[in-house]
Structure formats: C-alpha cells, structure tokens
Amino acid sequence: MLTERVSNIKGIGNKMENDLQDIGIYTIEDLLFYFPFRYDFHEVKPLMELTHNEKATIVGKVVSEPSLSYFGRRKSRLTVTLEVDGIAIKAVLFNQAFAKKHIVRGEYITVTGKWDQHRLQITVNQFKAGKQEDDGSIQGIYSVKGNMTMNRLRKAMEFAVEEYADDVKEILPKKYLVEYKLPARSESVRFMHFPPNSTLLKHAKRRFIYEELLLFQLKMQLLRKRIKESVVGSEKEFNDQKVMQFKHHLPFPLTSAQEKALTEILEDLQSPYRMNRLLQGDVGSGKTIVAAIGLYAAVTAGKQGALMVPTEILAEQHYESLSKLFSDFVKVELLTGSVKGKKRVELLNRVEQGKVDIVVGTHALIQDDVQFADLGFVIVDEQHRFGVEQRRVLREKGLKPDVLFMTATPIPRTLAISAFGDLDVSVIDEMPQGRKPVETYWAKPNKFDRVMQFIQKEVDKGHQAYMICPLIEESDKLDIQNAVDLYELLQQHFPPNVKLGLMHGRLHSDEKDDVMKKFAQGEIDVLVSTTVVEVGVNVPNATVMVIYDADRFGLSQLHQLRGRVGRGDAQSYCILLADPKGDTGKERMRIMQETTDGFELSEQDLKLRGPGDFFGKKQSGLPEFKVADIVEDYRALETARKDAVDLIRTNKLFEQPELQLLRRIIENDPMLKDAILD
Template sequence: MLDNSVVTIKGIGDKFAEDLQSLNIYTVEDLLFYFPSRYDVLEIQPLSELIHEDKVSIEGRVLNAPSLSFYGRKKSRLTFNIEVENIAVKAVMFNRAFAKNQIKMGDVVTLTGKWDAHRLQITVSNYQKGSIEKTSEIQPIYSIRGDVTSFRLKKAIQQAIREQANQVEEILPPDMLSAYKIPNRMGAMKTMHFPESRVALKHARRRFTYEEFLLFQLKIQILRKRRREATVGNSQHYDAMKLETFISKFPFSLTNAQKKSLNQILSDMKSPYRMNRLLQGDVGSGKTAVAGVALYAAITAKKQGALMVPTEILAEQHFQSLTEMFGDLARVELLTGSIKGKRRKEILADVENHQVHILVGTHALIQDDVHFETLGLVVVDEQHRFGVEQRRALSNKGLHPDVLFMTATPIPRTLAITAFGDMDVSVIDEMPAGRKEIETYWTKANTFDRVLNFIAKHVEAGEQAYIICPLIEESDKLDIQDAVDLYNQLEAYYPPSIQVGLMHGRLHSTEKEEIMKEFAANKVQILVSTTVVEVGVNVPNATIMVIYDAERFGLSQLHQLRGRVGRGDKQSYCILIADPKSENGKERMRIMTETNNGFKLSEEDLKLRGPGDFFGTKQSGLPDFKVADMIHDYRALETARNDAQEIIEFNLLEEDPKYEPLRTLLENEGVFDTVLD
C-alpha cells in the first residue's frame, strides 16, 4: 500500500529510511511522488546553434594530449582541444586532474558544460568517452540533502516503481483526461522520474501542474462555500434611490472601474451570504469613494459601519474625508488609542446605542469594550498590515457583518487567484480623469547635488519632498546610504528655513505619528525616511519622492513609495537614485520610468522576483507546488480555478460517481474537517 513506510521497499533499511525523512519522505507514496527538481538534457547540437553562456553538449575527437596545471591548494586546470565539425574547440576542466590519464589523443568524447561562443571554448562540468546518440537523453536531477545521495535515491525510486507503481490510482475523471489530452496518473508519475522523450515529459508535467492547481482550488472553493453557507441571513436591504442621490453629489464622476467594483460590493451586501471581498486598486484610483458609498448603503439598511486602518494619522485622514463626504447624512466618529477618558466613554456609549453610524479607527476598534448595536459592514484598509486574528476580532463584533478588505498594492491576477482564492476580488484598474502622471527619472548617486538643488527649488515654491533610504544606520555589510547619515548631511546642506525631518522604524509609534503630522502640516519640508512611510498618509503638498539605492527595492515597493506623491493638483516627480549591477536591477529601473500602471508593474515584479519575494516569504501563505509554477502556468491555474468552481457549484463531488476518487483524496487530507474562521 502507498501509505506504508518506505522500509517496505526492498533495499531500504531503517538508516536510509531515517535519512529520507530529511526530504520529507516517509511513505511509499512520498517516495513515488518525490519528483526531480530539474532535468539535464544531453543533446548534441551543431556549433552554429549553440548560445553563448548556455549549458550545452558537444561531441568531437581529441586533438592533443591534455595539459595539466596546478594552482592554489588542490586546485587544477586541465585543457585540451577537440575537433568539432572541422573546427578546433578548447575544453577546460577544473579540479579533474584524474582525467589526464583517461582522455587520450584521438579519443571521441562527449562534453557538457558552459559554452563561450567568443573564445570557442567549453568549461566542462561532465564528460564521457565515446559517442552518444544524437537524440536527447534526459537526466533527472533531484534535490538532496544530508546523507542521501542522488544515486541511492534514484535506485530507491526505481525499486518503488517496480514494486508499487500499480497501486497509483487515477483521481481525475476519464473525460477530463481526454478533454485536456493528459496522461493517466501512474504513467505520468513514471515519466516524471524516467522520461523517454521531451514530449512525454512535457505532457506528464502538464498533468501534474493541472492536478496540483485543481486540488488547491477545490480546497479553496470548498472552504469558500462552507463560509458562505455558515452565514445565511445576512442580506442588507439598502435604499438604492438614496445611494444614487448620494453619488450624484460627488464633485467628480465615478470611473467605469469604480462603478463595476461598487456594483459587485452592493450585490454582495444584498445577498444572504456574508461578503468576503478584496478591493484592490492603485494609489489614487478612488477606493475610498467606493468604500464610502458601501458604508452609506449599510446606513440606509439601518446598520452601522466600521473602517479600520493601521495608523492613527491615516485614521484621522479617513475620518475627515468621510465626515466631509457624509455631512448631515450620518454621524462619523473616530476611535484611536489617543482618545481616552470621558470622551472615549461617550463614543463607546453612542456606538452601542446606534447614535454613531460609522466608526473609524485603528486596532482600538477591536478592544473588548467596543460594542456595536448592528454592525453591517466592516472595511479594513491596507488589509495586509493586520494579522488574521485582528481582522477576525472585528468581523465577529456584529451579526456576521459583510467584510471589505482594501489594498493599494496591486496584486497580479495569478497571485490574487492563489493567495486570495477564498475571497471575491474587485479591481479598480483605471485612474480618475485629469490626474497628472508622476514623472519618474532614474539617475546615479554622482548627480545627487543636482537632485538636492531640484528639491530646494520646489520647496522654495512651497512644495515638499520625501527622501527614502533602505537602512537606518550605517552597515559594514552594505555600501548603501543610511537614513541617519543622510539626515545629518541634509541638515548641514540646507538653510535653516528648510526644515528636514527623520523617520524610521525604530522610533516609537507616537514619535512617527508626530513627525508625519508635522510633515502633513508643512512644518517639515523634507522628510528623510525608511520605508515606514510606504503606506498611509495623504500629503497633497508633497510633490517629490527621491528613493536612494532604489535597486534594493522590488517594483511593487517602489511603486507604493512613488504613490506617496501626486496626491494634489501639482506636477509630481519620482527620482530613483540607483547603480544596479545586475540586468534584473537595471530592468526594474527601466520599467519604473516607463509606466505608472501598478498592475502592469506587479506582473513584471512577479516575473522578476517570484511569488515568495513578492509577498515576503514568511507571511505569503502561498502553497508550495511541486511541479506547477504560478507565473508560467497561469493558463492552467485559471482553467483549474474554473473547473473547481463548477465542481463545487454543481455538487459533483457528492453526486457524480466519477468524482469519487477526488472526494476521497480530499477527505483523507482533512479538507472537510477544516475549522472555519
């Protein structure tokens, strides 16, 4: 049986079984499905088709006896020439002194290694004497650690296939296999380990890519369905006429993207199920206006609303904007840690008695003494800044309130499907008309004097600037400008009439709040900061964003920082000071200067950095797929998502016998026993 220990496989003793545990291989099934991490393809190609610096394989006759030289301790260099297509190619081998006695003049050898097209030279990583077939031979390469060797692991997998491969059962329905032209599970598993051809390997990979995505999406859709069904009776009967009148009084027209997102949110609020929706849109795209209308819809449905944000200054700004938006239509109150004593008690009493319609605040909203009479809608801004427990505590304060999460971090479609699959996602992907695009420039540190003069000119005209640094204090390890040092330099550089402020993550939250308030009030004209300024405040007078050592940031973070300016009607600028050494770093700078579209940038960032780095590996919560790749296999991801939705919507796991193997597998993994939030 596949769930038996690996020691049941011939040749695997207790010691080797213990070694295999370092690879998370415990059962026969773990061993059979421990797929190679990559494949080396030994394929002889003509010299004219070889690409500079690629890993290649060539075959030729040795023209001279190898020359061996030693350098350093136990280091050697072996060189010889081989004739390939009547051309002499130089072969270099490092630390293979023993090969001098194996390779003789006149031998035919097959060499694999890094190709240098300029020197007609190959740096050899593997070689074998004699000719191989011109067709490709595919070598599986496994990730190994500890005492497990590649040879022994391959041998164990081979033996497991001989003994237990026929126990691998198909879990996908037959019509799915034929519709997508994918091989059966047992055949695909064998091919993944010992591929006969590139085509066979491609189809085996396609099969497991789809399988992984489908299983993951089914888990998400099952969870989503159970959550929805757990909150039946949540319909909010809002007044559509009042909403229309409310929107008509805005000093601007909603964009089509805002209207679409708003309709999706209102539809959720009207439904009997609890809303669990993510609203994502670039900085300045108008998420707050959409959230404001949704909050007003809750008020007309005789419910209360709450808006939770990560910082006090952001809470104050939202409080002011909502107060202006609602006027006499609703009572908006602010609750933060700074509000204490009698005033706090009054607000809490009025919230409990439904005299407050909308409560805006920080995590103070989830304290035990905050009680709503009828909480209908919770809006959480910059949702990734709050822990799951904090968000859940606020959600649980009312009678299953609808929850709308907002983020200004544009999330690529593939990541949204994967990381937020249990949420509905609304996207505001167009900017309001007439908004000036931020001009972005890339320069090097030797032009910093010109940048400082540029800032001075704009500050003298009444504007303000941010200068962002990656570090707080000087580091021996990294040659990058630090915030404290730069602050001291600017203090000395600018006249006393220009106030320079300093903000970083080591300051107490009250100190950070105070500095941001001074900056917002234009008491500080230039704010030197680390990335703690990334999320939050609206300072319309800030028109310049300078980012030092910009190559150290990802595209999404650079875009978030850039979004701190351009909030008013003045032309704004973002200046990237960077000297990237890698092509990847140069590409990031180039893309930043070419587009202000956050969604386009987020897609590029995902390609350049990968999903773990995009979210931050620790809190990404992204699944660790063995075969599937969210970036390259996004079409398969979308297909699997659509199939999973259909399977759950039509209850096929329960009602259609051909889906029984899938249901059994999910049951064995405990999917139906998951405790809901």
C-alpha cells in the same frame, strides 16, 4: 499501499528513514511525489549550435594520448584532443587523474562541461566512455539537507518508482486527460523522476502543473462557495433613495469604474449571502469614497459599520474625512490603541448599545472587549499582505458581517486569481477627472545637487518633499545610501529654515506617528524616510518624491511610493535617483517614466521580479506549488480555474464516482476541514 511507512521500500532501513523524515518524507507516497526542483540536461548538440560559456555535452573521437600533469598539492590537469564534427577540440579535466586509463585513443567518449567558443575547448566535469545512447540523459536534482545525500535519495527513488509507481491512482477526470492530452498519473510520476527524454518530461510536468492548479482552484472555489453560504438570510434592506441622494450630493461625480465597483458592493449587501470581496484600485483612484457609500448603505439598513486600517495616523485621517462627509446624520467614532481609560470604556459602551453607526480604527477593533450591537459591514483597508488564513480573523471572533478588503497595490489578474481565489474581486482601474499625473524622471546620482536645488524651489513655494532610502544602516553587502546618513547630509546641504524630519522602521510606532503628524501638518518640509512611509497618510501639500537607489525597488513598490505625492492641486514630481548596472534595473526606470498606470506596472513587475514582491515572502498567502509557477503557467491557471468553477457549480465533484479520489484530497485539506466544513 502508498500510505505505508517509507521503510517498507527495499533498501531503506531505520537510519535512512530518519534522514528522509528530516526532509519531510514519511510515507511511500511522500517519496514518490518528492519531485526534483530542476534537471541537468545532457543533450548532445552540434558544435555550431553551442554558445560561449554554456554547459554542453559533446561526443568525440579520442585522437591523442591523454596528457596528465600535476601542479600544487594533489592538483592535476588531464588534457586530450577530440575530433568532433571534423573539428579538433581540446577537453580539459581538472583533478580527475583516474580518468586517464578510461580514455583510449581511437575510441569515443561523451563529455559534459563548460564550452569555450573562442579556444574550442571544453572544461569537463563529467565524462563517460562511448557515445550517448539517446537524445541526452536527463538527471533530476533534488533538494536535500541534513545527512541525506543526492546519491542516497536517487537510489531510494529508483526502488520506490520501480516497485510502487504503478500503484499511483488517477485523480483527474478522463475528459480532461483526453482534452488536454495529459499522460496518466502513474506514468507521469515515473517520468518526473527518471525521464527517458525531454519530450516525456515536458508532458509529465504539464500534467502535474495542471493537477496542482486544479486542486488549488477547487479548494478556493469550494471555500468561496461555503463562505458565501455560511450565513443565509442576512441581506440588508438599505434605503435606495437615501443612498442615491447621498451619492448625488458628493462634490464630484463617480467615474464609471467607481460606479461599477459600487454596484457590485451594493448587490452583495442586498444578497442573502455574506460579502467576501476585494476592492483593488490604484493610489488616488477613489476607493475610499466607494467604501464610504457602502458604509452609509449599511447604516440606512440599521446596521453598524467598521473601517479597519493598519496605522493610527491613517485611522485618524479616515475618521476626519468620514466625519466631514457624513456631517451630523451618521455618528462616526475613532477607536485606536491611544483611546484609553474612561474614554475607551464610554466609547465601547456606546458601540455595544448601538449609539455609534461607524467605527474607524486599527486592529484594536477586533479585540475581545469590543462588542457591537449589530455589526453588518466591515472594511479592511490597505491589507495587501494578507492570505486566506489571515482573512479568517473576523469569522473566528464570532462576527459574521459582510467583509470588504481594500488594497492600493494593483495586483495582476494571475495573482488575484491565485491569492484571492476565495474572494470576489472588484477593480477601480480609472482615475478621477482633473487629477494631474505625477511627472516621473530618472536621474543619475551625479545630478544630486540639481535635485536638491529643485527640492529647495518647491519648498520655497510652500510645498513639501519626501526622500526615500532602502536601508536604515550600512550594509557590507549592499552599497546603499542609508536614511540616517542622508538625513545628516541634508542638514548640511539645506539652509536652517528648511525643516527636516527622519523616519525609519527602528522608531517606536508612537515616534513614527509623531513624525508623520508633523509632516502632515506642515511642520516638516523634507521627510527623509525608509519605505515605512509606503502605506501612508494623505499629505496634499507634498509635491516631490525622491527615491534613492530606485533600481533596488520593484515597480509596484516604486509606484506605491510615487502615489504619496500628487494628492493636491499642484503639479507633483517623482525623481528616481539610480545608476542601475543591469538591464532589469534600467528597464524598470524606463517603464516608470513611461506609465502611471498601476495595473500595467504590476503586470510588468510580475514578469521582471515574480510574485514575492506583491505580498512579501513570508506572509504572502500564496500557495507553494511543487511544479507549477503561477506567473509562467498563467494559461494553465486560467484553464484550471474555469474547470474548478464548472466542477463545483454543477456539483460534478460530489456526484461523479470517478472524482471520488479528487474529492477526498480536497476535503482532507486543513484549510477547508477546519474553517468551514460542517
């Protein structure tokens, strides 16, 4: 049985078992599915196909006696001439004096190492007497730590694969194996560890990429289905006429993208199933007004609404804008950590008695002492770094309202499918008419004085500016201008009438709020800040965004920062101060100047930097796959999602006997087991 202890495998004793446990291997199955994270390919190519400095494997006839010389302490150099494809090349082996007796003139050897195209020389790190037997030996490289070594792990894997690979049972439907030409699971396990050639390895990888993505998508679809069905009969009978009147009295018409998103949200509110939706739209695309109409619809249905945002100052801005929007006919209140004592007690009482229609606040909204009379709709804003687990918070509080998550980070379709597979997704991908796009320029650091002059001109017009730096203090590793130094430099550069502010992550949250309030109220002309300003407040008077060392940022982050300006009537500007040395950095600067479309940028960023940039490495909510890569394997991801939807919707997963093992794997997943299974 594959669930038996790993010590049941021949050659694995107590010590080896403990060392395997240190890398997370407890059972035979754990060992079999502990795949290499990369492979060393020793494929023999003709000399003409080799490129300079690449790792190459060459088969040649020894045409000279090996020459061995010593230098330094215990250091040696062994040199031999080989004939390859009619050309004489030199093979050099450092500190491998023992090899001399294995290299015989007139016989063939196979060597692997770094190829020097100019000197026709290979620096050898591996060699073998004789010719290569197949199209190249492929060796798996495993992740090891502690006392475990690569050789010990490979030896254990040989025994495991030999004895138990055939016991690995198939979990995919025959239909998919045939349709996608996928090899059997047991055969794929064997070839993942010890591939006879690159073709069989490619097919084994393809099989496990699809399997991993299908399993994940099945969990997501099942989670989504059960969340939707977890509350039945909670549809809201809102007043259509009042909602339409409210919409028509807005000072501007909605864009077609806003209309589409609003229709989806209102349909969710009227549905008997609970809303679990993500609304994503670029900075300034008008998500807040769509959310406000949704909140108003819930209020006309006799329900309360809540809008949760990450910072107090953002909560205050939303509170002020919603209060103006709803005037006196909807009661809006603000609840943050700053609301204390008697004022807080009175506010909580009014909320519990249903005398408040909409509460705007920070995470203070979901503290234990906050009780709603009838909470029907919750909106969580700017939470683009939350995963499936984080989205359970409201449900664990015993509240079962409709939930809408909003993010201003345009997320590529592939990531939205993966990270937010349990959510319905609405997209606002169109900007309101009349909004002037932010003009973006890339300047080298030697143009710093001209950039300062430009900021001075804008300040003289009564406008404000941001200057963003990547780090707070000096780092030996990164040559980055820091916020503190820049602040001091600007104090000397600008005349005393230009008021400067400084903000960074080391400040207490109250201090950060104070600086941002002063900037929002026009008491600071130029705000020097680290990226803590990224998810920020609305300062329509700010027209310039200067980003220091812009090549250190990803496209999505640059775009988020650029979105802090261009919120008023005046033309706004984003200046990227950077001198990138690599092609990727230069490419980012070029793309930023050419497009202001956040969704297009997000797709480009995904190609350049990978998924970590969107969510942060630790709290990404993204699954960790052994073989699959959601960026590279996006086609397989789309296919797996389509198949998962079909298996859940048609109930095949629960009815077909051949899917019993697949079903068992999914239902044993803690995410489904703990959260939803009744």
